[in-house]
Amino acid sequence: MLQVNDANYHAIVRKLIADERKVPKGTNLQNMPSKGAGTRVRNCFVPKRGFTFVGADLGQIEPRVMSAIMWDRYGDNSLRQIFLDGVDLYTTMAMMTFNIAEEFCVDKAYDPTGTFKPRSMMKTGVLAVSYDQSPRAFAKKMNVTDEVAAYFFENFDRTFPSFKTMVADIRGFMARYGYVETLYGRKRRFLDYASVAAAAAKNEQRLIRFYTERKQLRNKEAPTQRDMQRLVAVQDEIDVLAEKRGLIGYWERAAFNAVIQGTGADILKMIGNRNAQVCKERGWEFNASIHDEIKDSIPNEQLTEETIALINDIMTQTATLSVPLVTDIVIEPRWMQEFKPSEWDFVNCRPKAEFANKYVSEDAEYGRRDAQV
Incomplete structure (x- = not known):
């Protein structure tokens, strides 16, 4: 596998940009709503015969990453x-x-x-x-x-005394070195930040003068045609200068997100890799990775409490931080018809009797619609 590093980064990016081959990426289920009509669409996804969906969702991964950084780097245990x-x-x-x-x-x-x-x-x-x-x-x-x-x-x-310090330090690192890293060393680069920030700082007083002039022109009771022409010209100057200043703010927010959300994404990738290997070994299907969730199809004869414990281990122990990871696991005869493991009869592979009618009204509605078709 090719390793991307600082020495070959630009060459690889140029090669990827120049490559016009079309690569299928599968269905993007992340864009499917989870409420309203989106629920009905999700309910149409069912596992193949003899299998049952099991979904596992990481709990509050981004705040946990923040709390780990605050503790590891600053000794702040508040979060x-x-x-x-x-x-x-x-x-x-x-x-x-x-x-x-x-x-x-x-x-x-x-x-x-x-x-x-x-x-x-x-x-x-x-x-x-x-x-x-x-x-x-x-x-x-x-x-x-x-x-x-x-x-x-x-x-x-x-x-939370170190929270602002954490944000400022991440941005400061980006401003100084032109990149940030996740906790696992994956980089996101901001190569133009220094030059754009320097130009924006140089033009700040000029931008303030344009804002002042625009206000004066707008406040004139009887502006002339020349005033209106000047107002348009001033606004054009403001748009150009303000766009660069806005870009700086965007990059600073993106730098922080790249560390926090990026670390969460790294963890999900490690979880996905381990989950895929387990699926291959046990004859499961790895159906989807949606935001912080993975979804597998498990053969009914393998859907046991031990399997749920294994999936919990995949989600919470594949990667570790100085704060515990947690997951919410559900069993689904169809997508979004969710049963907790405590609500599931593992011997007969179905919901326990007291929970069997949890979604019966929705199933009846689907039956009526099918009959009409």
Whole structure:
């Protein structure tokens, strides 16, 4: 297998770009909705006769990667401890950040003043801090006052002290070296960042002058034709300069995502490789890899508690971090008709009697539709 490195990277990219061969990539099931009509479409996917789907989804992999970096590089256990305790991530983060009781931090609950939803704000707030969003912009997005937004940012920094440092260090590394790496050493390069950032910094004062001039032209009570022509010219200059500044912000966000999401993707690839090998050895089918989930077809005679334990091991032990990985495993007679392992009769390979009618109304609906056809 060809190894990609700094010495041959550009040559390989040029070769790939010049290659016009069409390579089939299969069906992209990631774009299929999981709600509404998308559920009915997914329900049309069934395993072949004598097999049953088993799906396994990694739980909150990206926050776990963040917590591992915060612990390994900065000795900050604030986020990692939540996963070690095995409690709800965003409820616990909200309790810690706002210093209020759990009843106010569960899903859809409001704070004691009835002003905002702490758990909802926490989920969006992690991204806001990651992307350097201002408290004012965050307040507008969450429909809260500037004071509430400022309170969130201040308490977040206090509660998770190395989070911003982690984000800044990843961006700083990218700015200095022109690339970032996942925890497993896979690189994403930002070769033009330094030159574009330098040009943008050089033109910053010029951009500010154009913004000021545009405001003056717009505020004129009786602008002349010449004023309107100048306004168009000024806007054209602003568009060019602002686009480059926006590109810098995009690259800085992408650098952080490349480390966090990229590490998650690396883990899923390792899981997929091991899962494919197990499928080959045992006569299973590896049907799909969708976001953080894998889906296998298991021969009914092999669908046992031991098989579920093996799939759990594939998902959680193939790659390890300084924070535990967890997975949610479901058994599916058809896609999205999900039964927990505790709801499954492994002896007879069917749902336990008390859960047998879990999806009966949906199956009846399919029967009526088939009859009409």
